[in-house]
Each structure stands twice: as structure tokens, then as C-alpha cells.
Amino acid sequence: MNKRNNPDSKWLLDAEVQYRIEEVKGRWEVSLVFIDTHDPKHILIKYINSYRSKRLAEISANAMKQTAEKDKRGTQKVNKDDYNINNN
Template sequence: MTNKRNDWLIDAEVQYKVIPVKGRWEVSLIFINTKDPNQILVQTIGDYRTERLAEIYGRNMQQTAAKDPRGTQRVNKDAYDINNN
């Protein structure tokens, strides 16, 4: 049985981020709804001793998670209006 709340993940744009946490480099995948860019999911996937290893792992996991027969999904940058003030 599928969870209708998370069906958008199939079409999500996938990005990754690497941040320092307690002397290690933490890698997270960021899933962004292509139809509603305000809907995101951030999932921590691992931590590494060097930033370079974390970047390699993050890029690899991003490419794996974003595989889609229709091509890589992208968010339309004009689809949302975020005021950073």
C-alpha cells in the first residue's frame, strides 16, 4: 500500500548538502517537490571523516536517488517566491 502523502517524492528534485558536525562531515539528501517547491524532505544519510569523502558520497547518492527514465527532475525557480527578509 502506497502512502499518498509521499507520492511527490517520485518526481522530486534531489540535491545534497555537506555540513561539519562534531568533527565529522555529515551528508544529507534534500528532496524538493517539483510541483510545490515549499515542500521539502531532508534526510541525513551518513557522516565521513573528510569533506572530500562526504562530497563524493553525496554526489553519488544524489545521482542514484535522482535516476528517472524521464530525465533529471528540476524545480522551476520561478515557481516559488521566498522572501528572505
């Protein structure tokens, strides 16, 4: 089944988008974090790319986040107390 037509992925249209930058083996990895606004425990983390400097990673992450969260209704937000993402 085509991912674009998958009914299980419809929540992504209303998801809040955040980014995560982590240093791994001397490179800075960028991932987008999609958080379901109706169920904040439902998340999807999508690896984007790795960069040689933290600044390049931040620039890329911010651009990707802005592109991913474009919505005619405005930016979706989740109450930060509803979820806790632990990187461990």
C-alpha cells in the same frame, strides 16, 4: 501503513534531489534534500551518514544524489527562485 504505498509520498517520485554537506563536531554530515517540483516549499531532508573528510562526504553525496534522481523522464528541476533553504 507501508511507506512505499503511502499516497503522501508519491511526490517523491517527481522530486528534485540535492545534497547538503555540513560540518558537525569535526565530521562531515551528508543529507539528501528532496524538493517537490510542483510545490517547492514542500521538502524532505533525509540524513545519510557522516564522514571524516569533506572529500569523502562529497563523493558519497554525489553518488547518493545520482542514485536517488534516476528517472526515465530525466532529472526533475525546480526554479531556484521558488524556494530558499536557510540552514539557520
